[in-house]
Amino acid sequence: MTHTTVPEPGPPDETAVSAAGKLSEALETVERARGHLYSFHQLIGGADFAAEEAAELLAQAGHKALADEVMTEIVGRNVLPGRWTYQVVDDFDATYYEPFRDLERRVRDRLTGGRKHVYEARLKEMRRTHGRPGHEATPEDG
Template identity: 30%
Template sequence: MSDDLPKLTDDEETALHELELGVEGLRKAHGYLVHFHHATGRAMNHLQVAESNLREAGHDEFADHIRDEILPSGVLGDDRWTYELLETFEEEFFEHVVTFEQAVCENVASGERHVKERRQQRRWRERARD
């Protein structure tokens, strides 16, 4: 971190902070998508076990429904699987937003990140020394 923070207007500082918070929110959303992807996969594994159990119990029509209708279908309504949602989020949206945020930060704040927090940190440390 540079001791000399970039000279920013209040509006620039606020805009950068909101942009950073937006990216942080998307990182959190990404985590939720990964969790959704894993939870869905575990659930589908249980359904596969249920298919076998139903077949062993003599309920082939129910086992066939799981095998033919549930397991191969996508959970998103348009036949996409959760990994496809995750990949689309990462590659077509999130990557673009992160690259944009980095470019704005470079252009407006000489690449310094978390300028608002750095200024607050400096104020609190100066106050503590006084």
């Protein structure tokens, strides 16, 4: 049985590295947006429980009608038609985040051999002062 060795791709050209880096940068922005979406999810959940506490306090203060209104109008209410925030997060992940992340990985696999931050590594090498403390190429060089 013979094994065929697939040759490693040569170093990617600058335009390919820039393209992969730009797509990775875009994914980083999507990651940040996703974090804000999770913040939204948690903030709305906290507000829902706080509204329930407010309803309980209204009832204790003798304002049963107002307490009932808070409980029926706000507590447990959808944030979008038919959706609580966890459903918004799940839909975002399935519809946008996961396809974006998968495509970014495929582009990186093809253009940089799967290596992350090739653009930044090249930039670091160009901008650092060789031989100067605090400008080492890797932690092992320090």
